[in-house]
Amino acid sequence: MRLAGWFRATQLMVMLAVMSVLGCRSAAPPSGSAMATPGTPSASVATSTQAAPTSPTAVIPSRKTATVDTLFGEQVPDPYRWLEDGDSVEVKTWTEQQNELTRKTLVAFPDREKLEHRLWQLHELGTLGAPVSRQSAKRRRSRLYFYTRRDGKLNQPILYVRDGVRAPDRPLIDVNEAAPDGTVALDWWFPSEDGSLMAYGTSQDGTEESVLHIRDVKSGRDLPDTIDRTRACSVAWPPDGKGFYYTRYPAVGSVPAGEESYHRSVYLHKLGDDPAHDEKVFGEGRDKSDWPSVALSPGGRWLMIEVGQGWSKSELLLLDTKAKGAARGQGVTLTAGKEALFDLVAVKDDVFYVRTNDGAPLFQIRVGSFKKPELDSWTTVVPESQDALEQAVVVSNHLAAAYLKDAASSVRLFSLEGQPRGEVALPGMGTVTVLSGERTGDEVFCSYSSFLSPTNVIRHSFRSVDPRAQDLSWRRLVSPLDAERFQVEQVRATSKDGTAVPVFLVHRKDLPRDGHNPALLYGYGGFNVNITPTFKPSLVPFLERGGVYALAVLRGGGEYGEAWHRAGMLEQKQHVFDDFIAAAEKLIADKVTSPTRLAVEGRSNGGLLMGAVLTQRPDLFRAVVCGVPLLDMVRYHRFRIAQLWIPEYGSPDDAKAFAWLYAYSPYHHVKDNTAYPGVLFLTALSDTRVDPMHARKMTARLQAATRGGQPVLLRVETKAGHGQGKPLGKVIEQLTDEWTFLFQQLQMTF
Secondary structure, eight states, X not given: OOHHHHHHHTTOOOHHHHHHHHOOOOOOOOSXXXXXXXXXXOOOOOSOSSOOOOOOOOOOOOOOOOOEEEETTEEEEOTTGXXXXXXXXXXXXXXXXXXXXXXXXXXXOTTHHHHHHHHHHHHTTOEEOOOEEEEOSSOTTOEEEEEEEEOTTOSSOEEEEEESTTSOEEEEEEGGGTOTTSOEEEEEEEEOTTSSEEEEEEEXXXXXXXXEEEEETTTOOEEEEEEOOOTTOXXXXXXXXXXEEEEEOOOTTSSOTTOTTSOOEEEEEETTSOGXXXXXXXXXXXXXXXXXXXXXXXXXXXXXXXXXXSSXXXXXXXXXXXXXXXXXGTOEETTTTOOSOEEEEEEETTEEEXXXXXXXXXXXXXXXXXXXXXXXXXEEEEOOOSSEEEEEEEETTEEEEEEEETXXXXXXXXXXXXXXXXEEOOSSSOEEXXXXXXXXXXXXXXXXXXXXXXXXXXXXXXXXXXXXXOEEEEXXXXXXXXXXXXXXXXXXXXXXXXXXXXXXXXXXXXOOOSSOOOEEEEOOOOTTOOOOXXXXXXGHHHHHTTOEEEEEOOBTBSTTOHHHHHTTSGGGTHHHXXXXXXXXXXXXXXXXXXXXXXEEEEETHHHHHHHHHHHHOGGGOSEEEEESOOOOTTTGGGSTTGGGGHHHHOOTTSHHHHHHHHXXXXXXXXXXXBOOOEEEEEEETTOSSSOTHHHHHHHHHHHHXXXXXXXXXXXXESSOOSSTTOOHHHHHHHHHHHHHHHHHHTTOOO
């Protein structure tokens, strides 16, 4: 529920980030293309193990200015500040020219059409979400199941409902009907307690600026109620279903200009009322960057509000919904003064369960009572273990918890008192992206995937006397990859300060260790986001042709708990870059690849990582894919929602933080007359998280500085945002460009 949960949810930031860039949505494939046959890949067909000859590369001349800021005594040049204004005619013309240069460079790849067709084929396997269940008010023994699924050539997933675990699916919300080009996305959804109503949010063009709707589940029709400004909304339904608590952003003009993406508050909406008159129950007088989410006790008496305050701290508050007047919005802060995370797991009967790292860096689960809710009255039911506790759910008289051991998932079962009750058997080393269950239910669902197998939704029933018994029949996607021909291994790189950095490797079993293999190294390292083994359809052509995919588990993530996260944030951010560089050096030292065959990729915070390693070690890489990046860390906080990230990066307005930010800010560390690798920058005009100005300014600076003969390209998407909700048609277009660029740079053919 905390702020980091939003980033997790919209990958599902960043497995949001990883999944969207490598593809997972669908529309009609191009016709007239030869189609590769699944499972019968050719051998590696890289044409050369040497770098292509360097030669002058076309660039778009970019106007330079003499703009220099004096910040804390430091002279900070900014010659391309004019590229910050995305609305100016000059910038639009420049952007069109950059897009045209990128297009001309990439269409020259002779195998581009075949590659595009194969990517379409792979993404037709679809996507699959874990179900959320509700006990039907009409039939006490029947349960309703809601889940999303995208099949074949659809642009966007459909939300289905199933009346009983073995019943057929019925489409409930299909946003594909709203826009033929797939640019309307289903952002989030919350069923009422009896499953009769569904609150859901939609947005256009990847903006994530949701509008809330209410659908009657039985009739399939929407109620008249609509509420805008509900980005990444949190909804809690009282038992009677006559209204709901929800989060909303302020209207334009009600807060200072530029702060409309802050001041998130909690409101109460009663069905049929004008939302303009909804009661604000929480948020008045709070810090503008606070991120509240809501949950209700089973009877509806207690409203629990979890307030994210960055990625290392959150507060948990309790409001009495029966209170009147001023007392109604005051509440009790249960975790006051604590520099820790408190994630609400569930509310059940008269108690609530919380996952927290307060006194337990790898997290534990504690339980509190509404009768005596203060923190010092909580008891520990699942103590900290040697592995990181990532998420948990309460189901009837059971508790299921997902752990990470060396960045791979396991799911352990407990009684509500914390007694071990076995594990859910997972197919192998992979990731449980979502763990779902309902407090009155008797089953838990695990959305599992691995590097070599797509999503498998595992259903574990607690009705069996054998706690290991499970029912795998909910639904799974069929893999397009012959997994028997590949292997996954994990190695350790040694970072600059001696820290061991895990690196996953995925490759064919017959991989030669001769230093000539094309390789792609991915990293993120930030915001407590866990980067773990998941299936990415667009990797298949690369792997089939002898490519090695490497995933580095960097500090800044949460794979090893809060200490691992804190070791890669604020003044420690350089550790993330050192870790990634160490991973690259490990691949080279072990002769997995060489600098002339190594490409790297990251997006969002991972795009910052790409900018940093690109400027710090340009000799290590042949190609860089840098998606929706932050690159000017001196001015990042002035754009979009970036002030939310100050707890993670620090504020450039603070002298101490400015020093460490300026020390690695990629835009400010590009050196003239340097042989930089080939770079493809990716950004989007509707990105409401990271402003496209970062990619524009860095493209201009790098094009002017590089002398390596490799292309520096910029791809600016229209009618798309940070990645969430992107239609398959646009996903495939971008993936085709990315993999065309990588195949060109790594001297591979398709």
